[in-house]
Amino acid sequence: MGLGSTAKKLQGLSERAEAMYKQVQELQQRIIHLEEEVDETNDTAQRLDHQLTEQRELLLAIAEEQGIDGEQILADAAIDQAELEGNDEPVEPGETTAE
Incomplete structure (x- = not known):
């Protein structure tokens, strides 16, 4: 094997290594x-969760002021949601899920 072919092989290997290095850098960026987007999304989700908690407390206070049992309404809604999620087939209005 001559020095010319060895030099060509080394040059080709060097070019491939440089291309791979650039790809790794791009991937790293x-x-x-x-990661920055995930952090921002997490911050937004936490902010929204906090706002939702505040709104729920406010609505429960208004409901109590009006003589409405807000906790019972939430419990009934949770039961209804669980029943809907447990049912595989959609229920038409006026139909029952009992067989």
Whole structure:
């Protein structure tokens, strides 16, 4: 094997290594960007959760002021939701789920 072919092989290997290095750098930047987006999304979700909790407390206080049992309404809604999720087939209005 001559020095010319060895040099060509080394040059080709060097070019491939450089291309792979660039790809790794690009991938690293994409990962960093994704991590930042995940952090931002997490912050937004926490803020929304906090606001939702505040709104729920406010609505329960208004309901209590009006003589409405807000906790019972929420419990009934949770039961209705659980029944809907437990039913595989959609129920038409006026139909019952009992067989």
